[in-house]
Amino acid sequence: xxxxxxxxxIEKVDTLIGARRKIPRGTPLYxxxxxxxxxxxxxxxxxxxxxxxxxxxxxxxxxQMAGELMGLDxxxxxxxxxxxxxxxxxxxxVIPFNRLSELSREIDTLQHHFHKVMSREIVRDQAVMxxxxxxxxxxxxxxxxxxxxxxxxxxxxxxTEFNLRMTREEIGSYLGLKLETVSRxxxxxxxxxxxxxQNKKIRIHQLDALKRAMSPRC
Amino acid sequence: xxxxxxxxxIEKVDTLIGARRKIPRGTPLYxxxxxxxxxxxxxxxxxxxxxxxxxxxxxxxxxQMAGELMGLDxxxxxxxxxxxxxxxxxxxxVIPFNRLSELSREIDTLQHHFHKVMSREIVRDQAVMxxxxxxxxxxxxxxxxxxxxxxxxxxxxxxTEFNLRMTREEIGSYLGLKLETVSRxxxxxxxxxxxxxQNKKIRIHQLDALKRAMSPRC
DNA sequence: GTTCATTCTTGATCGCGATCAATGCGCGCA
DNA sequence: TGCGCGCATTGATCGCGATCAAGAATGAAC
Numbered sequence: 488x489x490x491x492x493x494x495x496x497i498e499k500v501d502t503l504i505g506a507r508r509k510i511p512r513g514t515p516l517y518x519x520x521x522x523x524x525x526x527x528x529x530x531x532x533x534x535x536x537x538x539x540x541x542x543x544x545x546x547x548x549x550x551q552m553a554g555e556l557m558g559l560d561x562x563x564x565x566x567x568x569x570x571x572x573x574x575x576x577x578x579x580x581v582i583p584f585n586r587l588s589e590l591s592r593e594i595d596t597l598q599h600h601f602h603k604v605m606s607r608e609i610v611r612d613q614a615v616m617x618x619x620x621x622x623x624x625x626x627x628x629x630x631x632x633x634x635x636x637x638x639x640x641x642x643x644x645x646x647t648e649f650n651l652r653m654t655r656e657e658i659g660s661y662l663g664l665k666l667e668t669v670s671r672x673x674x675x676x677x678x679x680x681x682x683x684x685q686n687k688k689i690r691i692h693q694l695d696a697l698k699r700a701m702s703p704r705c
Numbered sequence: 706x707x708x709x710x711x712x713x714x715i716e717k718v719d720t721l722i723g724a725r726r727k728i729p730r731g732t733p734l735y736x737x738x739x740x741x742x743x744x745x746x747x748x749x750x751x752x753x754x755x756x757x758x759x760x761x762x763x764x765x766x767x768x769q770m771a772g773e774l775m776g777l778d779x780x781x782x783x784x785x786x787x788x789x790x791x792x793x794x795x796x797x798x799v800i801p802f803n804r805l806s807e808l809s810r811e812i813d814t815l816q817h818h819f820h821k822v823m824s825r826e827i828v829r830d831q832a833v834m835x836x837x838x839x840x841x842x843x844x845x846x847x848x849x850x851x852x853x854x855x856x857x858x859x860x861x862x863x864x865t866e867f868n869l870r871m872t873r874e875e876i877g878s879y880l881g882l883k884l885e886t887v888s889r890x891x892x893x894x895x896x897x898x899x900x901x902x903q904n905k906k907i908r909i910h911q912l913d914a915l916k917r918a919m920s921p922r923c
Numbered sequence: 924g925t926t927c928a929t930t931c932t933t934g935a936t937c938g939c940g941a942t943c944a945a946t947g948c949g950c951g952c953a
Numbered sequence: 954t955g956c957g958c959g960c961a962t963t964g965a966t967c968g969c970g971a972t973c974a975a976g977a978a979t980g981a982a983c
Binding site: 512538540544545546548559560561562563564568569588591593598599602604605606607609610612613614615616617619620621622637646659660662663669681700702703 | 756758759760762763764766777778779780781782786787806809810811813815816817820822823824826827828830831832833835837838839840878879880881902919920921
């Protein structure tokens with residue numbers, strides 16, 4: 488994942504990658520409470536991470552796609568802090584955390600890269616706090632779709648046409664809304680002509696307008 | 706901060722700590738957009754961190770107290786991603802990030818400790834997402850107070866009697882509520898006999914009941 | 924001690940999103 | 954092909970928290 492390594496270093500980093508694991512749709516990659524040993528880099532597929540509180544509340548904390556790293560929350564306590572579940576048939580690379588630690592002591596580029604990845608996760612979480620703390624339902628939905636769009640684009644897929652892998656309920660959990668509100672919001676954005684929805688299929692017609700819809704009084 | 710180091714290692718880690726800086730109440734420790742160079746360990750005092758979005762929304766993302774580390778969000782992009790402001794006269798240790806990186810390549814205990822700190826920040830953020838995504842106003846308030854209480858206790862202060870350093874508005878921003886709702890919530894908890902409030906002075910009478918008030922239908 | 928601005932409290936009302944409920948749709952499976 | 958279940962849509966109503974508004978308390982400045 489990091490760039491600007493010498494050939495020798497690249498070789499070492501390659502040894503970092505343990506087995507590949509196939510995760511069928513609906514299957515957990517790890518569950519909260521399991522002992523933490525490895526990080527997971529998504530090769531293909533789509534995941535959700537979900538925290539479950541003592542009193543039974545469930546909160547989807549993120550959706551992860553190819554190229555992203557999962558499991559960082561387990562480092563602190565030595566056990567996973569959330570459930571990670573595949574939303575479609577997926578494949579991950581297992582990255583033993585011990586090996587990553589050792590190697591990042593040798594290769595400072597790797598060390599720095601790893602620190603950046605963790606830090607960006609914190610920044611991402613802060614953006615979600617902003618969303619949950621200050622946005623209205625339709626703004627949240629717009630922000631969610633724009634975010635998805637950007638992530639698809641950066642992976643070479645269409646910015647304006649994609650399939651949601653998650654249910655309305657999972658979107659709602661992530662956005663702090665009920666599934667009915669998500670559904671209504673999508674219908675509304677459709678009525679306004681910004682996009683069309685058919686089940687999980689999203690086609691964005693006015694990406695610029697959708698971005699504006701993230702802000703108040705539009 | 707880490708434990709279990711040899712004397713030689715402790716000596717090295719000591720050199721990590723750059724200058725101390727006094728931050729008067731109301732003053733920024735850093736602002737969003739400034740180039741990131743150092744982390745800051747709070748020696749004394751109290752801070753808030755706040756993100757401001759492009760369209761002007763403000764979201765308090767946390768309150769930090771003695772012993773906690775600030776600035777982790779800046780590693781990813783090389784510039785600070787939020788404002789950090791002292792809520793009372795405070796003092797911090799400046800930790801140049803370059804030096805920390807170098808040293809954590811030599812001392813694996815330090816490395817591991819640092820990784821844990823970052824990971825715990827992610828877990829903390831997930832807990833805030835849960836709060837913002839699933840809890841009602843009074844539950845959020847109870848969770849906030851219980852959290853503060855626990856953090857005071859672990860620093861040797863009273864679990865049941867403390868002063869809030871932040872305004873109702875700042876609490877509201879953090880909890881995704883308006884200041885009036887915070888005020889009403891505190892009054893209500895007072896009426897129920899769980900605590901008494903006088904301005905910033907909080908006295909918790911029934912900590913166990915306050916913990917129960919974090920859960921639905923109590 | 925007086926002034927003034929900031930912060931807090933409390934009341935009245937509004938509206939967004941939750942809730943309750945019914946129906947429709949799509950897909951896997953027999 | 955038809956059945957059944959999970960998922961989605963839409964309508965009607967409710968209630969929590971936002972909003973608007975007024976007044977009180979606090980504390981800093983001089």
